[in-house]
Amino acid sequence: MFTASSPLDLRSDTVTRPTAAMRRAMADAEVGDDVLQDDPTTNRFETIVAERLGKDKALFFPSGTMANQAAIWVLSTPGTEIYVDAESHVVHSEVAGAAALCGVQVRPVRARGLVMTAADLVAHVRTPTADAPEASLVCMENTHNGAGGVVTPLDGLHAIRETAQQLGLPMHLDGARLWNAAAASGTPLEAFAACADTVMVSFSKGLGAPVGACLAGPADVITRARRVRKRFGGGMRQSGVLTAAAHHALTHHLDRLPEDHAAARLLAERVDGVGGAQVVAPQTNIVMIDLPEPSAAAVVARAAERGVRIGQWHPSRVRAVTHLDAPIEAVRPAADILAEVLAEVLA
Numbered sequence: 001m002f003t004a005s006s007p008l009d010l011r012s013d014t015v016t017r018p019t020a021a022m023r024r025a026m027a028d029a030e031v032g033d034d035v036l037q038d039d040p041t042t043n044r045f046e047t048i049v050a051e052r053l054g055k056d057k058a059l060f061f062p063s064g065t066m067a068n069q070a071a072i073w074v075l076s077t078p079g080t081e082i083y084v085d086a087e088s089h090v091v092h093s094e095v096a097g098a099a100a101l102c103g104v105q106v107r108p109v110r111a112r113g114l115v116m117t118a119a120d121l122v123a124h125v126r127t128p129t130a131d132a133p134e135a136s137l138v139c140m141e142n143t144h145n146g147a148g149g150v151v152t153p154l155d156g157l158h159a160i161r162e163t164a165q166q167l168g169l170p171m172h173l174d175g176a177r178l179w180n181a182a183a184a185s186g187t188p189l190e191a192f193a194a195c196a197d198t199v200m201v202s203f204s205k206g207l208g209a210p211v212g213a214c215l216a217g218p219a220d221v222i223t224r225a226r227r228v229r230k231r232f233g234g235g236m237r238q239s240g241v242l243t244a245a246a247h248h249a250l251t252h253h254l255d256r257l258p259e260d261h262a263a264a265r266l267l268a269e270r271v272d273g274v275g276g277a278q279v280v281a282p283q284t285n286i287v288m289i290d291l292p293e294p295s296a297a298a299v300v301a302r303a304a305e306r307g308v309r310i311g312q313w314h315p316s317r318v319r320a321v322t323h324l325d326a327p328i329e330a331v332r333p334a335a336d337i338l339a340e341v342l343a344e345v346l347a
Ligand SMILES: *Cc1c(COP(=O)(O)O)cnc(C)c1O
Pocket: 062, 063, 064, 065, 066, 068, 089, 090, 141, 143, 145, 174, 176, 177, 202, 204, 212, 213
């Protein structure tokens, strides 16, 4: 089975490696200079993604982080604040890009439940005064990684959109895992995407491409995003090598996401309650395991010794994520190992 030198890696759905077929698609891609908008593979792919999301245009980015930052740059105004879920990727994992690159202050919205609702947003709205800043943008994340791959259902997203509109604010949707939200809820991608001005989707998470994300939205916004992408250093030349991988991922790996969700449920059921650990019931492919004591480092280390790699989220929470390279037949024995480790460490 797994060993420390040949482990099952559940640290993230970003650890997948391009398959042989994906590498062939990359090698065979017809390419050109994308800064000159001359790469046929990328042009074709961006059109397909825009159609899938029901938006005018889509633009390929080397990373989801850069696409999020470009969206914030285009939609917000320097010297204002943006409303964003306190546990979001924008707040935790983008190295204060909103402040450093876009000149805006983040106003973290504390969710009373697992994810931010319209009522949570309203509770954080403040009227600009001589002291308090104006707001210029609302950002949402779906699925919500930090909450445990939680889906904000369509009506919840609609309510947030309405609140934003009443406030006169545009909305950006970080949909790095919008594919998973759609697969889990049955809601069409474009219905989710219609709730925001811009939407970012990632190809390097569950879909298994080596890199890449798209930002989709109205034509004028995406034209500006293209210029910002260049400013951020994200103008790419023969990017068709990358978009061929992303296209392959979209064509061949989208339909299998429910398998990841089933594997996550299996893992969750196996470890929930062991040694007092509590699992956030997974809706998609992320399993958050809350420990009764701050022993995440010990759990992670002990599991790695036995060939199962998981991540520490914070000192009393660990995270396991299922993906393309972690088939359910491998997750089943890994779940047994994890349960044994939890029982030992939490004894
Ligand atoms: C991974 C992720 C991103 C960033 O994507 P990268 O391509 O890794 O930069 C943004 N938002 C969420 C929710 C993510 O999980």
